[in-house]
Amino acid sequence: MGFNREHIAPCGINCGVCIAYLRKKNPCCGCNENSLSKPKHCISCRIKNCDHLLKTKSGFCFECSKFPCLRIRQLDARYVKNYQTSLIHNLQEIQKNGVTVFLILENKSWICLFCGQVLSVHSDVCLACNKPRNK
Numbered sequence: 372m373g374f375n376r377e378h379i380a381p382c383g384i385n386c387g388v389c390i391a392y393l394r395k396k397n398p399c400c401g402c403n404e405n406s407l408s409k410p411k412h413c414i415s416c417r418i419k420n421c422d423h424l425l426k427t428k429s430g431f432c433f434e435c436s437k438f439p440c441l442r443i444r445q446l447d448a449r450y451v452k453n454y455q456t457s458l459i460h461n462l463q464e465i466q467k468n469g470v471t472v473f474l475i476l477e478n479k480s481w482i483c484l485f486c487g488q489v490l491s492v493h494s495d496v497c498l499a500c501n502k503p504r505n506k
């Protein structure tokens with residue numbers, strides 16, 4: 372395992388820790404893949420398909436003059452409330468330190484301390500061993 376640049380969506384979500392990506396049956400291939408296997412709401416995502424995103428070099432929303440726009444703020448608020456993870460914070464970290472450093476930290480912090488498997492942002496417990504999430 373190991374997250375790479377392709378795992379990180381324009382909005383700052385690490386698709387590698389998404390429950391749809393980690394599930395065994397019909398897993399999602401992640402935001403940056405152009406595949407119809409993605410859930411409908413991800414195919415039609417208004418952030419991924421945003422015209423302003425096309426103007427960025429990095430492919431991340433932090434580079435946009437409207438950042439953090441209402442869409443990003445709403446998604447971030449949902450993730451902070453439901454999953455204790457800030458996508459705006461993720462994007463600010465990528466902007467400040469670069470995606471390579473961000474990936475190193477993500478690779479360290481989303482590993483279950485009990486069984487070593489990848490944790491999911493969408494689950495309070497490890498999907499593999501059911502112990503409480505340590506992130």
Ligand code: SF4
Pocket residue numbers: 380384385386387389390391392399400401402403409410413
């Ligand atoms: S469902 Fe959406 S957030 Fe999850 S892996 Fe697929 S594209 Fe990424």
Ligand code: SF4
Pocket residue numbers: 417418421422423424431432433435436437438439440441442443
């Ligand atoms: S921050 Fe910019 S690129 Fe990202 S969704 Fe908002 S308007 Fe689009």
Ligand SMILES: [Zn+2]
Pocket residue numbers: 483484485486487488497498499500501502
């Ligand atoms: Zn575990």
